[in-house]
Amino acid sequence: MKSLLKVLVAATASAASVLVISAVAFAATPAQNAATISVSQVSQSSDNLTLSARFGASAAGSKVTFFVQTQEFAGHGWMAVGSASASSSGEATYTYTPTWTGSTVFGAAVGSETSVTSPSVTGSFNVLKDPTGLPQSVIEYARPLGGAGGVLVKSLLATVAIIWVLLLGALLLVIVRMPRLAGEAVIDESRRD
Template identity: 60%
Template structure:
Protein backbone atom coordinates (compact mmCIF):
# COMPACT_ATOMS: atom_id res chain seq x y z
CA UNK A 1 0.00 0.00 0.00
CA UNK A 2 2.87 2.28 0.90
CA UNK A 3 4.71 1.70 -2.37
CA UNK A 4 1.47 2.08 -4.33
CA UNK A 5 0.71 5.44 -2.75
CA UNK A 6 4.24 6.63 -3.36
CA UNK A 7 4.04 5.50 -6.97
CA UNK A 8 0.75 7.36 -7.39
CA UNK A 9 2.22 10.51 -5.88
CA UNK A 10 5.30 10.26 -8.09
CA UNK A 11 3.16 9.66 -11.15
CA UNK A 12 0.94 12.64 -10.35
CA UNK A 13 3.97 14.84 -9.78
CA UNK A 14 5.50 13.77 -13.10
CA UNK A 15 2.31 14.46 -15.01
CA UNK A 16 1.99 17.78 -13.23
CA UNK A 17 5.54 18.76 -14.13
CA UNK A 18 5.02 17.92 -17.76
CA UNK A 19 1.87 20.02 -17.84
CA UNK A 20 3.65 22.88 -16.09
CA UNK A 21 6.58 22.74 -18.45
CA UNK A 22 4.36 22.66 -21.51
CA UNK A 23 2.48 25.59 -20.01
CA UNK A 24 5.75 27.53 -19.88
CA UNK A 25 6.09 27.64 -23.62
CA UNK A 26 2.49 28.59 -24.16
CA UNK A 27 2.54 31.37 -21.58
CA UNK A 28 5.87 32.70 -22.68
CA UNK A 29 5.06 32.93 -26.32
CA UNK A 30 1.43 33.82 -25.79
CA UNK A 31 1.93 36.89 -23.68
CA UNK A 32 5.23 38.47 -24.43
CA UNK A 33 7.19 36.27 -26.69
CA UNK A 34 10.01 36.53 -24.18
CA UNK A 35 11.33 33.79 -21.88
CA UNK A 36 10.53 33.95 -18.20
CA UNK A 37 13.08 32.76 -15.69
CA UNK A 38 12.99 32.50 -11.92
CA UNK A 39 15.69 32.63 -9.26
CA UNK A 40 15.28 31.98 -5.50
CA UNK A 41 17.83 33.01 -2.89
CA UNK A 42 17.95 34.39 0.65
CA UNK A 43 17.51 38.15 0.87
CA UNK A 44 20.79 38.31 2.79
CA UNK A 45 23.18 35.81 4.33
CA UNK A 46 21.51 35.85 7.75
CA UNK A 47 17.91 36.26 6.67
CA UNK A 48 15.18 33.67 6.70
CA UNK A 49 13.37 35.67 3.99
CA UNK A 50 13.69 34.57 0.39
CA UNK A 51 13.88 36.82 -2.67
CA UNK A 52 11.87 35.43 -5.55
CA UNK A 53 13.32 37.11 -8.66
CA UNK A 54 11.76 36.78 -12.11
CA UNK A 55 13.33 37.95 -15.33
CA UNK A 56 11.17 38.58 -18.39
CA UNK A 57 13.15 38.74 -21.61
CA UNK A 58 15.26 41.86 -21.76
CA UNK A 59 13.81 45.18 -20.82
CA UNK A 60 10.15 44.16 -20.83
CA UNK A 61 9.01 46.79 -18.32
CA UNK A 62 5.59 47.06 -16.69
CA UNK A 63 4.59 43.43 -16.92
CA UNK A 64 2.80 41.76 -14.06
CA UNK A 65 4.46 38.65 -12.63
CA UNK A 66 2.70 36.38 -10.12
CA UNK A 67 4.72 34.18 -7.77
CA UNK A 68 3.58 30.80 -6.46
CA UNK A 69 4.49 28.16 -3.93
CA UNK A 70 3.46 24.56 -4.15
CA UNK A 71 1.20 23.42 -1.33
CA UNK A 72 0.26 19.93 -0.32
CA UNK A 73 -3.18 18.83 0.74
CA UNK A 74 -3.13 15.23 1.88
CA UNK A 75 -1.33 13.54 -1.00
CA UNK A 76 -2.19 16.00 -3.79
CA UNK A 77 -0.28 19.10 -4.74
CA UNK A 78 -1.54 22.50 -5.79
CA UNK A 79 -0.17 25.92 -6.60
CA UNK A 80 -0.95 28.90 -4.41
CA UNK A 81 -0.25 32.49 -5.46
CA UNK A 82 1.69 34.26 -2.71
CA UNK A 83 2.08 37.67 -4.33
CA UNK A 84 2.90 39.59 -7.46
CA UNK A 85 5.00 42.50 -8.68
CA UNK A 86 5.65 44.45 -11.83
CA UNK A 87 8.82 44.27 -13.93
CA UNK A 88 11.18 47.21 -14.00
CA UNK A 89 12.93 48.66 -17.00
CA UNK A 90 15.36 45.76 -16.98
CA UNK A 91 12.48 43.24 -17.08
CA UNK A 92 13.06 42.11 -13.52
CA UNK A 93 10.38 41.60 -10.90
CA UNK A 94 10.95 40.41 -7.36
CA UNK A 95 8.94 39.41 -4.32
CA UNK A 96 10.08 38.73 -0.76
CA UNK A 97 8.66 35.61 0.79
CA UNK A 98 9.03 34.26 4.34
CA UNK A 99 8.93 30.48 4.36
CA UNK A 100 6.92 28.89 7.13
CA UNK A 101 8.52 25.47 7.23
CA UNK A 102 11.75 23.82 6.34
CA UNK A 103 12.64 21.32 3.66
CA UNK A 104 12.41 21.21 -0.13
CA UNK A 105 10.11 23.90 -1.46
CA UNK A 106 8.86 24.47 -4.98
CA UNK A 107 8.43 28.07 -6.13
CA UNK A 108 6.94 29.22 -9.41
CA UNK A 109 6.23 32.32 -11.44
CA UNK A 110 3.95 33.22 -14.31
CA UNK A 111 3.30 36.28 -16.39
CA UNK A 112 -0.01 37.89 -15.52
CA UNK A 113 -1.96 38.74 -12.42
CA UNK A 114 -3.21 36.13 -9.96
CA UNK A 115 -6.68 36.58 -11.47
CA UNK A 116 -5.53 35.53 -14.90
CA UNK A 117 -3.06 32.76 -14.11
CA UNK A 118 -3.52 29.82 -11.79
CA UNK A 119 -0.27 27.94 -12.32
CA UNK A 120 3.34 28.95 -12.83
CA UNK A 121 5.08 28.73 -16.16
CA UNK A 122 8.50 28.30 -14.56
CA UNK A 123 9.33 26.31 -11.46
CA UNK A 124 12.32 26.45 -9.18
CA UNK A 125 13.18 24.18 -6.26
CA UNK A 126 14.81 25.56 -3.15
CA UNK A 127 15.90 23.89 0.08
CA UNK A 128 14.67 25.92 3.04
CA UNK A 129 16.97 25.43 6.01
CA UNK A 130 15.86 25.72 9.60
CA UNK A 131 17.41 28.52 11.58
CA UNK A 132 20.01 29.83 9.11
CA UNK A 133 23.28 30.84 10.83
CA UNK A 134 23.07 34.15 12.63
CA UNK A 135 19.30 34.23 12.82
CA UNK A 136 18.43 34.59 16.48
CA UNK A 137 14.79 33.54 16.36
CA UNK A 138 12.74 31.15 14.33
CA UNK A 139 8.97 31.24 14.21
CA UNK A 140 8.84 28.63 16.96
CA UNK A 141 11.24 30.50 19.21
CA UNK A 142 9.26 33.71 19.40
CA UNK A 143 8.15 34.56 22.89
CA UNK A 144 5.26 32.43 24.00
CA UNK A 145 1.86 34.11 24.19
CA UNK A 146 1.34 33.21 27.85
CA UNK A 147 4.80 34.36 28.84
CA UNK A 148 3.66 37.35 30.87
CA UNK A 149 0.40 36.00 32.29
CA UNK A 150 1.62 32.43 32.75
CA UNK A 151 2.62 32.96 36.38
CA UNK A 152 -0.88 33.98 37.41
CA UNK A 153 -2.34 31.18 35.34
CA UNK A 154 -0.10 28.56 36.96
CA UNK A 155 -0.89 29.85 40.45
CA UNK A 156 -4.61 29.72 39.71
CA UNK A 157 -4.40 26.12 38.53
CA UNK A 158 -2.34 25.14 41.56
CA UNK A 159 -4.95 26.85 43.73
CA UNK A 160 -7.76 24.83 42.14
CA UNK A 161 -5.71 21.69 42.56
CA UNK A 162 -5.13 22.47 46.23
CA UNK A 163 -8.87 22.99 46.66
CA UNK A 164 -9.55 19.57 45.13
CA UNK A 165 -7.08 17.94 47.53
CA UNK A 166 -8.68 19.72 50.48
CA UNK A 167 -12.12 18.54 49.36
CA UNK A 168 -11.00 14.96 48.85
CA UNK A 169 -9.00 14.61 52.04
CA UNK A 170 -11.52 16.71 53.98
CA UNK A 171 -14.36 14.44 52.90
CA UNK A 172 -12.41 11.37 53.89
CA UNK A 173 -11.43 12.88 57.22
CA UNK A 174 -15.03 13.88 57.88
CA UNK A 175 -16.26 10.36 57.24
CA UNK A 176 -13.53 8.80 59.37
CA UNK A 177 -14.15 11.21 62.23
CA UNK A 178 -17.92 11.49 62.13
CA UNK A 179 -19.13 8.05 61.06
CA UNK A 180 -18.28 6.17 64.28
CA UNK A 181 -19.99 8.93 66.27
CA UNK A 182 -23.17 8.53 64.31
CA UNK A 183 -23.29 4.80 64.97
CA UNK A 184 -24.86 4.99 68.39
CA UNK A 185 -26.44 8.39 67.96
CA UNK A 186 -29.75 7.28 66.58
CA UNK A 187 -32.21 4.50 66.67
CA UNK A 188 -34.10 4.76 63.46
CA UNK A 189 -35.71 2.84 60.70
CA UNK A 190 -32.56 2.40 58.68
CA UNK A 191 -31.48 -1.09 57.70
CA UNK A 192 -29.08 -2.51 60.21
CA UNK A 193 -26.13 -4.67 59.51
CA UNK A 194 -27.49 -8.16 59.85
CA UNK A 195 -25.47 -10.99 61.22
Protein backbone atom coordinates in the same frame (compact mmCIF):
# COMPACT_ATOMS: atom_id res chain seq x y z
CA MET B 1 13.21 13.23 -7.69
CA LYS B 2 12.69 11.68 -11.06
CA SER B 3 9.04 12.50 -10.94
CA LEU B 4 9.81 16.02 -9.85
CA LEU B 5 11.99 16.53 -12.87
CA LYS B 6 9.21 15.35 -15.09
CA VAL B 7 6.92 17.94 -13.60
CA LEU B 8 9.55 20.58 -14.09
CA VAL B 9 10.02 19.73 -17.69
CA ALA B 10 6.32 19.80 -18.31
CA ALA B 11 5.97 23.12 -16.58
CA THR B 12 8.79 24.78 -18.50
CA ALA B 13 7.39 23.52 -21.75
CA SER B 14 4.03 25.13 -21.11
CA ALA B 15 5.75 28.28 -19.92
CA ALA B 16 7.61 28.53 -23.18
CA SER B 17 4.42 28.37 -25.17
CA VAL B 18 2.89 31.09 -23.04
CA LEU B 19 5.91 33.26 -23.58
CA VAL B 20 5.75 32.77 -27.32
CA ILE B 21 2.18 33.94 -27.34
CA SER B 22 3.02 36.97 -25.29
CA ALA B 23 5.94 37.73 -27.54
CA VAL B 24 3.63 37.81 -30.52
CA ALA B 25 1.14 39.97 -28.75
CA PHE B 26 3.66 42.54 -27.64
CA ALA B 27 5.86 42.19 -30.68
CA ALA B 28 8.83 42.89 -28.46
CA THR B 29 12.44 41.71 -28.58
CA PRO B 30 12.12 38.01 -29.43
CA ALA B 31 15.58 37.00 -28.20
CA GLN B 32 14.76 37.34 -24.53
CA ASN B 33 12.43 34.43 -23.96
CA ALA B 34 14.58 32.82 -21.28
CA ALA B 35 12.31 33.70 -18.33
CA THR B 36 13.82 32.47 -15.09
CA ILE B 37 12.98 32.22 -11.44
CA SER B 38 15.55 32.08 -8.73
CA VAL B 39 15.23 31.51 -5.05
CA SER B 40 17.68 32.56 -2.39
CA GLN B 41 17.80 33.05 1.31
CA VAL B 42 17.17 36.69 2.25
CA SER B 43 20.20 36.87 4.52
CA GLN B 44 22.30 34.78 6.81
CA SER B 45 20.18 35.75 9.76
CA SER B 46 16.81 35.32 8.11
CA ASP B 47 15.20 32.13 6.94
CA ASN B 48 12.90 34.03 4.63
CA LEU B 49 13.38 33.48 0.94
CA THR B 50 13.71 35.96 -1.87
CA LEU B 51 11.86 34.83 -4.93
CA SER B 52 12.92 36.71 -7.99
CA ALA B 53 11.60 36.19 -11.47
CA ARG B 54 12.82 37.73 -14.72
CA PHE B 55 10.44 38.03 -17.60
CA GLY B 56 12.42 40.47 -19.67
CA ALA B 57 11.69 44.06 -20.45
CA SER B 58 8.36 43.14 -22.00
CA ALA B 59 6.96 42.54 -18.54
CA ALA B 60 8.21 45.80 -17.13
CA GLY B 61 5.72 47.40 -14.78
CA SER B 62 3.23 44.59 -14.84
CA LYS B 63 2.22 42.46 -11.89
CA VAL B 64 4.07 39.23 -11.35
CA THR B 65 2.45 36.57 -9.21
CA PHE B 66 4.52 34.01 -7.35
CA PHE B 67 3.45 30.45 -6.77
CA VAL B 68 4.48 27.55 -4.67
CA GLN B 69 3.47 23.98 -5.32
CA THR B 70 1.71 22.39 -2.39
CA GLN B 71 2.34 18.84 -1.38
CA GLU B 72 -0.91 18.38 0.48
CA PHE B 73 -4.47 17.33 -0.27
CA ALA B 74 -4.19 15.32 -3.47
CA GLY B 75 -4.19 18.29 -5.79
CA HIS B 76 -0.51 19.18 -5.64
CA GLY B 77 -1.79 22.44 -6.97
CA TRP B 78 -0.21 25.82 -7.40
CA MET B 79 -0.81 28.19 -4.58
CA ALA B 80 -0.40 31.88 -5.25
CA VAL B 81 1.59 33.29 -2.37
CA GLY B 82 1.76 36.92 -3.40
CA SER B 83 2.60 39.32 -6.17
CA ALA B 84 4.97 42.13 -6.94
CA SER B 85 5.44 44.66 -9.73
CA ALA B 86 8.16 43.97 -12.22
CA SER B 87 10.94 46.51 -12.55
CA SER B 88 11.87 48.22 -15.78
CA SER B 89 14.14 45.33 -16.56
CA GLY B 90 11.22 42.95 -16.10
CA GLU B 91 12.39 41.56 -12.80
CA ALA B 92 10.10 41.10 -9.82
CA THR B 93 11.07 40.03 -6.35
CA TYR B 94 8.95 38.84 -3.48
CA THR B 95 9.97 37.95 0.02
CA TYR B 96 8.40 34.68 0.99
CA THR B 97 8.31 33.03 4.35
CA PRO B 98 8.43 29.30 3.77
CA THR B 99 5.95 27.26 5.79
CA TRP B 100 7.48 23.86 5.25
CA THR B 101 10.88 22.37 4.57
CA GLY B 102 12.13 20.09 1.87
CA SER B 103 12.45 20.30 -1.85
CA THR B 104 9.81 22.76 -3.01
CA VAL B 105 8.86 23.94 -6.45
CA PHE B 106 8.37 27.67 -6.88
CA GLY B 107 6.91 29.44 -9.85
CA ALA B 108 5.96 32.81 -11.22
CA ALA B 109 3.76 34.20 -13.93
CA VAL B 110 2.94 37.61 -15.30
CA GLY B 111 -0.44 38.72 -14.16
CA SER B 112 -2.32 39.52 -10.98
CA GLU B 113 -3.37 36.88 -8.47
CA THR B 114 -6.90 36.83 -9.81
CA SER B 115 -5.93 36.49 -13.47
CA VAL B 116 -3.34 33.72 -13.37
CA THR B 117 -3.73 30.37 -11.72
CA SER B 118 -0.46 28.65 -12.58
CA PRO B 119 3.14 29.75 -13.09
CA SER B 120 4.89 30.19 -16.40
CA VAL B 121 8.33 29.51 -14.98
CA THR B 122 9.22 27.17 -12.18
CA GLY B 123 12.25 26.19 -10.25
CA SER B 124 12.90 23.98 -7.30
CA PHE B 125 14.65 24.89 -4.10
CA ASN B 126 15.48 22.83 -1.09
CA VAL B 127 14.07 24.68 1.90
CA LEU B 128 16.05 23.74 4.97
CA LYS B 129 14.36 25.79 7.60
CA ASP B 130 10.96 27.31 7.94
CA PRO B 131 10.75 30.17 10.38
CA THR B 132 7.02 29.90 10.92
CA GLY B 133 5.77 28.75 14.20
CA LEU B 134 2.19 27.80 14.61
CA PRO B 135 -0.21 30.55 13.74
CA GLN B 136 -1.15 32.80 16.58
CA SER B 137 -4.62 31.36 16.86
CA VAL B 138 -3.23 27.94 17.67
CA ILE B 139 -1.25 29.16 20.58
CA GLU B 140 -3.57 31.48 22.29
CA TYR B 141 -6.80 30.88 24.04
CA ALA B 142 -7.71 32.45 27.26
CA ARG B 143 -10.24 31.50 29.85
CA PRO B 144 -10.93 33.82 32.73
CA LEU B 145 -9.13 32.53 35.80
CA GLY B 146 -7.64 29.87 33.56
CA GLY B 147 -4.29 30.18 35.26
CA ALA B 148 -5.89 29.61 38.64
CA GLY B 149 -6.93 26.13 37.57
CA GLY B 150 -4.12 24.22 39.20
CA VAL B 151 -4.37 26.08 42.48
CA LEU B 152 -8.12 25.76 42.50
CA VAL B 153 -7.99 22.03 41.92
CA LYS B 154 -5.42 21.53 44.63
CA SER B 155 -7.28 23.58 47.18
CA LEU B 156 -10.54 21.82 46.37
CA LEU B 157 -8.92 18.42 46.74
CA ALA B 158 -7.39 19.59 50.01
CA THR B 159 -10.84 20.66 51.24
CA VAL B 160 -12.29 17.28 50.33
CA ALA B 161 -9.40 15.59 52.09
CA ILE B 162 -10.02 17.62 55.24
CA ILE B 163 -13.69 16.65 55.20
CA TRP B 164 -12.81 12.98 54.83
CA VAL B 165 -10.28 13.20 57.62
CA LEU B 166 -12.79 14.90 59.90
CA LEU B 167 -15.56 12.41 59.13
CA LEU B 168 -13.42 9.31 59.39
CA GLY B 169 -11.54 10.78 62.34
CA ALA B 170 -14.76 11.31 64.26
CA LEU B 171 -15.82 7.77 63.47
CA LEU B 172 -12.46 6.32 64.38
CA LEU B 173 -12.34 8.25 67.62
CA VAL B 174 -15.72 6.87 68.64
CA ILE B 175 -14.75 3.33 67.65
CA VAL B 176 -11.46 3.45 69.53
CA ARG B 177 -12.43 5.46 72.59
CA MET B 178 -15.86 4.08 73.28
CA PRO B 179 -14.91 0.54 74.37
CA ARG B 180 -12.09 1.95 76.48
CA LEU B 181 -14.48 4.26 78.27
CA ALA B 182 -16.68 1.25 78.93
CA GLY B 183 -13.71 -0.57 80.37
CA GLU B 184 -12.92 2.36 82.63
CA ALA B 185 -16.48 2.44 83.83
CA VAL B 186 -16.38 -1.24 84.67
CA ILE B 187 -13.17 -0.79 86.58
CA ASP B 188 -14.67 2.13 88.49
CA GLU B 189 -17.60 0.05 89.52
CA SER B 190 -15.48 -2.84 90.65
CA ARG B 191 -13.47 -0.45 92.79
CA ARG B 192 -16.65 0.88 94.29
CA ASP B 193 -17.58 -2.65 95.24
